[in-house]
Amino acid sequence: MGKRPTILDVAHHAGVSKSTVSLVLQRSPLVKAQTAELVRKSMADLGYVYNRAAAQLRSGGVGLIGMVINDLRNPFFTEFAISVQMALSARGYATIVSNSDEDADLQAQVTGSMIEHGVSGLIMSPAYGDATGALFDRIARAGLPCLQMLRQVDPRTDLFPFASFDYSAGGRAATRALLASGARNIAFVGGVEGREITQERLSGYLSETRSAGRDPFVLYGRASRAFGRDAAKVLAREHPEIDAAICFNDLVALGVHSGCAEIGRRVGADFQLIGFDDIEESAQVYPQLSSVSCDIESFGSYTAYLMAEWLEKGNKPAPEYRAPVRLVTRSSSREPDR
Amino acid sequence: MGKRPTILDVAHHAGVSKSTVSLVLQRSPLVKAQTAELVRKSMADLGYVYNRAAAQLRSGGVGLIGMVINDLRNPFFTEFAISVQMALSARGYATIVSNSDEDADLQAQVTGSMIEHGVSGLIMSPAYGDATGALFDRIARAGLPCLQMLRQVDPRTDLFPFASFDYSAGGRAATRALLASGARNIAFVGGVEGREITQERLSGYLSETRSAGRDPFVLYGRASRAFGRDAAKVLAREHPEIDAAICFNDLVALGVHSGCAEIGRRVGADFQLIGFDDIEESAQVYPQLSSVSCDIESFGSYTAYLMAEWLEKGNKPAPEYRAPVRLVTRSSSREPDR
DNA sequence: GGTAGAAATTGGAATGTTCCAAATGCAGAT
């Protein structure tokens, strides 16, 4: 297993200088098309592979973007990560993705490793925790462009621009829709108390419920299917007057959905349900789940666009951006008018 | 924003030579503990960040592993990727993962980019397609250790060891269980005809059905929820005698599950159902879905172990390995004895 | 056949680390 051929070997084989080969590598218009072709042929012959490390050493950043995501097992974030990665790849950037598993220490570790690998920008959907302050300081010190997406944990949005969905508007729309289709008592289910996102999704619900003269009822909990299932049973047992729920996200809603199936409550007819995120599965369960749709795919491309603009033209994004959301009404919430 | 401090700046600040700093970086036992402490302090003071590119240039591979996955949107593969990544990270490797989206060209592209980035090993759950042959040739030429996990697309398992689950045994177990609990006519639903995995999962089903003197019935299709839903309706309409199904994977099974709910067929009672993969959701739907469980998390750690052994000790894994599977019986298939 | 100007090509220098062989410091033995 001989060592890999270098640019020099290629140059020799093609009868040109290393500089010319380098130029070809960068698709420079300076080299004659004919020469370029010759060089490319030599590369193929020798099985040359580009050595990014050397290039990076000499000329700094090379379009590598790091992405750190709090929970890649959650399909919503998976989808986000994938669409960012694909959009960046289409723009010629390579991406490295890591799961921080909601663990601030792990997050600091993987982010550090990315910085060492010479990423030229970071896209984070950060985990909450103590270690985050220090981490963002470190990023700031390294002078790296860094986007906080979907979650804002560092308040310095001038340094670390924040973008997310307009969850508050989503909460309002969902609540209004339920009220309009005849719900009397609506609960809000799931989400960790005190967290930014929970607060936002909740706020729309609270304002609309109150202005309709109803009492809000909130059941906080982990954003998981398992919690949703339990919640469905708890609600049926202890608060039978509640006839509709807005869930923190689709995972919870799907949990409630199967919890209802389990205890024989008919979703849509007996109990109306709206989730958040509109993950793929929501359209596939029966009865189909209504959800506040966050077009995560275009949000992902938009993220890639923001990062590319920042890196290429130095256009730092606005400190805060809210992408619009859209209520998708399916059978879990559409009720016959009475 | 001045440029980053280098090992030389640190050396100067600490009053030692660059070589010493380098040794500290590698945690060499050669440097006096006291000196090491001093150097580390200087690093912190200057905000030094390690430049992996330079290190890599000088000394070759630095524990970067590339992982290319055919479909990261599928929770089964997501889980796999995450557990490999975490296990590798615990062993001190960094990982870059990419989604090939079942597209052979994209796969070739991202894999190429990983090779350029200087990965010292590749873990693939490859996509099928024309471009794959050339791709594997390229990997072989680069002399990179490469594992084919979960799917075998290149026949040279001596070069690219293959590991997966013992799907055939899983198919047998599922079929036997259904027969034992009273199913008369069992269908096999989903999976693309002619593909290795489909073949394996199917083979167990076929052998058991035949040896029980029943006629097999296979409905090929995409491995998606949507197909499962349609299949449920088709089966009910055109083959009412079929009273059980083994699905290619849980996604399909969940689709059948919700399709049955839609047409009022009671899963578990009217129609027995077993999936493949045992993804988290299967235990969360109602009625709970039986599934052939593939312990993907330990399979992931095992993958990491294989790669580490190969890289560190030169122990190439066996050409083929089959991890055992386990049938998890839940309410979608347990039927009251009659 | 000469020449200006453009087009294409080229030889160092530089990048930040690791590796190697060699140098230094220090303790105890001669």
Next chain:
DNA sequence: ATCTGCATTTGGAACATTCCAATTTCTACC
């Protein structure tokens, strides 16, 4: 004092590329 052996430290070379300024080659025009 000198030497021996060990622990620690060190300066230079090497790694594969890009950048820059300089050089060569080409083209068109007189």
